[in-house]
Amino acid sequence: MSRPITLIDLFAGCGGMTAGFVAAKGYKPVMAVEWELAAAATYAANFGESHMRWGDIAEVADEDIPEADVIIGGPPCQGFSNLGARDVNDPRNKLWKEYIRFVQHAHPKVFVIENVDRFRSSPDFALLKEEVKPGGLLEEYELTDELLLAADYGAPQRRKRTIIIGSRIGKIPMPEPGFEPTGLLGKQRWRTVRDAIDGLPEKPETTELPKATETYFGKSVPGPFKSTDLHIGRNPTARSLERYDHIPPGGGRFNLPDHLLSRCWREKKTGTTDVMGRMRWDHPSLTIRTEFYKPEKGQYLHPQWDADHSGKRVNRPITHREAARLQTFPDGFVWCGTKIEIARQIGNAVPPVLAQAIAEHLKPYLMKSVPSPRAAERTSRTVR
Missing domain, CATH: 3.90.120 (DNA Methylase; Chain A, domain 2)
Known part of the structure; x- marks a missing residue:
């Protein structure tokens, strides 16, 4: 790309995912949203205060959501279970509703969701997969999901997390692990x-x-x-x-x-x-x-x-x-x-090296994709 790859981090915490994407070079954060003051302050101290929105994600107006190439973040796993019934006013759906609203308005080429290991086998995830089918709220996107072990990507930690990649520029596989326990199989040894x-x-x-x-x-x-x-x-x-x-x-x-x-x-x-x-x-x-x-x-x-x-x-x-x-x-x-x-x-953060591995993996797909259209030219449905 001749320009930076723009990035929005939702439920950003202290910025572990942003740290990994920034370390991958070529990514520019244009917005981050975080509810907890101390975590938002940590993010601001490291990446700048001007693009961090501290407070309720629902209070970010549609017109204030910038276009971005990538959205990252981990909505809390509770709350998605009733979205399939389209009861979007149910407060338990609020945070997932907001994540989808940002996807609708920022229209990223790719979004990345990080969540707990059990999320991938939950009813909530099954309903998320329904939203990428024709007529769903994310029908433009194809999903790839996998349970990744942070140690396989350079973290000295056996941390398992569900990673979901949603793409409207063609299905994107997960990054291949670069580490394994012994270092004898053509990869680096797990860090300890x-x-x-x-x-x-x-x-x-x-x-x-x-x-x-x-x-x-x-x-x-x-x-x-x-x-x-x-x-x-x-x-x-x-x-x-x-x-x-x-x-x-x-x-x-x-x-x-x-x-x-x-x-x-x-x-x-x-x-x-x-x-x-x-x-x-x-x-x-x-x-x-x-x-x-x-x-x-x-x-x-x-x-x-x-x-x-x-x-x-x-x-x-x-x-x-x-x-x-x-x-x-x-x-x-x-x-x-x-x-x-x-x-x-x-403790709540995504290990930056895991996020960096994902960011490095996404770059070739993002660099060969067409520029995103202006919001006014889009016809995708929005969450109301």
Whole structure:
């Protein structure tokens, strides 16, 4: 293309998908929309405030939606189930209705939806596929869907996500994975926890973010914070530290002696195997969720643990900085919000390297397609 590939990011969060598309070169964000102030401020701090719309997506007027080559985003999975009945005033349909409204008015060549792994097998997705059939709200588009593993695209994390590509310029396949577990099959070896966080200080110097605020959208927000500011620890109890010390790499609550088991763990003999888990240096992490700083929520203990008691053990959960690294955010990325808000942004984000792989894959299709027509020349139906 002789011009940038224009991009709209809906339900943008802190901008993980935008980060990947921008890193792919040639993409220019022209609008982003996000409901949560701290996440919108993080996006603005990294990509600019002028094109970020903080607030309710429904309040973006049709005439304010710019044309764009690509729309990306992940509408919450709930709420699509009644759209097939065309009850578009049902509040549960609101966010999906808005995503489709943006597609109708921006008329992108391609849209990309990211969602939870189970979305692909849900009734909601079945109804989405109905909308690309003749007479549907997205009848111009063809869908490709697949469950992608972030580790296969360069993230040091076994994160599975549903990816949907909608295209009106011909059906587009998913990008081929560039990584695999061993690196012996003509692809690169999976990146590991060691690749991501080795060398960071084992003992965080503080448990708090610096005192700093900035104004975004007329509101004062904590931040922006550098990645080094995010290397913050916690103050676990003596009992928690004793628990951590019993957990080897790859282990979890089943490694605890009876006297350290909570009642619910003692009574629940199966399942939740990653709870109170410790990462392994030479494997990708499990999924980084929004409460990665709580070992009782998953496999979030630091991987360093020598079996020999005279060896070194790092008995703490990973820090915000380590979680951001495992999500593949670059160290130059800055963050806004409280500790909990930033953790939620990190855990909810699409790993930028996964988004970048998708963006690189889309470029040849977008570059050979015809320019999009002006909105006034379109005849496609709009959501009302």
